[in-house]
Amino acid sequence: MQITETLNDGLKREYQITITGDDLEARVSQKLAEAQPEVQMKGFRKGKVPMALLRKQFGPRVMGEAMQEAVDGAMQGHLEETGDRPAAQPEIKMVNEDWKEGDDVVVSMVYEKLPEIPEVDYKAIKLERMTVTPAEADVDEALKNLAESAQNFATKKGGKAADGDQVVIDFVGKVDGEAFEGGSAEDYPLVLGSNSFIPGFEDQLIGLKKGEEKAVEVTFPEEYGAETLAGKPAVFDVTVKEVKKPVPAEVDDEMAKKYGAEDLDALKGQITDRLKAEYTGAARAVMKRKLLDQLDEIVTFELPPSLVEAEAGQIAHQLWHEENPEVQGHDHPEIEPTDEHKSLAERRVKLGLLLAELGQKNDVQVTDAEMTQAVMTQARQYPGQERAFFEFIQQNQAAQQQLRAPLFEDKVVDFVFELSEITEKEVSKDELKAAVDALEEE
Known part of the structure; x- marks a missing residue:
């Protein structure tokens, strides 16, 4: 040989x-x-x-x-x-x-061949971590939003039903003059604007008062679940029995219990912790971008052309679909990457190879528990199909890698954070938000 x-x-x-x-x-x-x-x-x-x-x-x-x-x-x-x-x-x-x-x-x-990755003195990297202390006003605003979500409805004396009001109604639905199964109810509470009824139904109740009646004419959608009703016109004889206006819940211990807290002070503590976690996550994203910017600037090595070309093509393809959301499939003209796409691809490939090398040299691993947590988090996006999603991930190596890759990158980034020199900087919520918005604009 x-x-x-x-x-x-x-x-x-x-x-x-x-x-x-x-x-x-x-x-x-x-x-x-x-x-x-x-x-x-x-x-x-x-x-x-x-x-x-x-x-x-x-x-x-x-x-x-x-x-x-x-x-x-x-x-x-x-x-x-x-x-x-x-x-x-x-x-x-x-x-x-x-x-x-x-x-x-x-x-x-x-x-x-993959290039030789140069050694980097990560201890020489200087970073700034933005910190935000949740203000009392932020907690009060969150409580106000919760109160509105937990709103009650109070009788609207003599008033006309408006969008957002609740109407208590009796109704009988008919198709071709005949009442159909499931088309009738008494004392049904319906919030106008909730879009919980057939399109056009709720709009026709706006302006009605207690005691008034109306024949609501609608057409069932073509894709309606019951085949006997799909696409057919219908008339609902509706009687308004009461009109109620939304009233925010009282910010008190009772509201707190609705959200699983023992009392209002406990709920405030939970909100404060949640805000701290949100601010910490946002600050980490900003610091991560600054780290990657520094690494991109100080590290140079030859890049495999095939990897850059493939990444540029993927970027161009993804951005094209974002700009043309009406095109669901891939039956479209070939998309030629621009110089901007190629420049972004070079950055991604460089940083990807650098972080992969650092993680490998320092035995950075994604644990089974971390993968399981990632799968569970992703599965929540498919309510009712969680089991099928789990099976898909188990049988698909490429899908597993798509979940593992960002976990691995974040663990390597955390490893670099531990080596780097980081200073804390107290900022306002608005300053942190501006820094996060700047990331999205780049």
């Missing part, structure tokens, strides 16, 4: 691997000899099938296996000897396509 370098250009490497016919023949003979004791064929006892017959029957398949094993072994041995780490799976091609049994096998192996 012989390996000859045929290209050495930047990170791109190409080698020619030659496997002699004698080597292949020896591999085939060994495989057949190992299999012979277990082979049974008509007319022969187990293990007594002649080698010539075995070769005729199984030779081509065994030759293919031997060839594949020889090439894989040569490639693996070469990578171990050189220390090269391919940026992607090496491309293997047969050179002598007119090969016949007995000839040497000549294949080419092409790949881009």
Whole structure:
């Protein structure tokens, strides 16, 4: 077996691997000899099938296996000897396509190697962590919002029903003059504007007073769940029995208990903790961006062109779909990455390789518990389909990697934070918000 370098250009490497016919023949003979004791064929006892017959029957398949094993072994041995780490799976091609049994096998192996990542003095990195102390006014505002969410409704004396009001109604729905199952109710509380009824129903109740009646004409949507009603016009005879206006809940111990707290002071404590967590998370995002900006500026190394090209294409494709949300599939013209896309791709590839190298050298690991938590968090976005989502993740390596990658990156970033020199800076909520908004604009 012989390996000859045929290209050495930047990170791109190409080698020619030659496997002699004698080597292949020896591999085939060994495989057949190992299999012979277990082979049974008509007319022969187990293990007594002649080698010539075995070769005729199984030779081509065994030759293919031997060839594949020889090439894989040569490639693996070469990578171990050189220390090269391919940026992607090496491309293997047969050179002598007119090969016949007995000839040497000549294949080419092409790949881009990952670059050598320079050492970085992370202790020399200086960062600033913004800190915000929740103000009493922020807690009071959160309590006010909770009170509005937990609102009650009080009788609206003599008033007309408006958007946001609650009307208590009796109604009977009819299609083609006949009442249908599930289309009637008494003393039904309906909040106007909640869009909980058929489109157009709630709008026609605005302006009505207690005691008034109205024939509400609507059409069931084409995609309505009941096939007997889908797309059909209907008339609902509605009687308004009461009109109520929304009244925010009192900010007291009773409201606190509705939200699972023992009393109002406990609820204030929970809100304060939540605000602290939100501010801490936002401040971390700002500091992470500053760290990545510094690393992008101070670290330089050659990037694998294939990785940059693939990343630029992905960025261009994603942004195109964000700008054309009406296009759901991928049946669209080819999207050519711009210089801006390529520049962003270079940054992402550089920082990705740098953080991956740092994490590997320092044995940064994503634990099973952290992965499970990430899967559970993601599954909550699919109510009612959590089990199916869990099974999908378990069976899909690519999906697992998509979840693991950001977890790994954040753990490496936290590792760098521990090495860096960080100073605390007390800021206002508005200053922190402005810093976060600036991240989204970049």
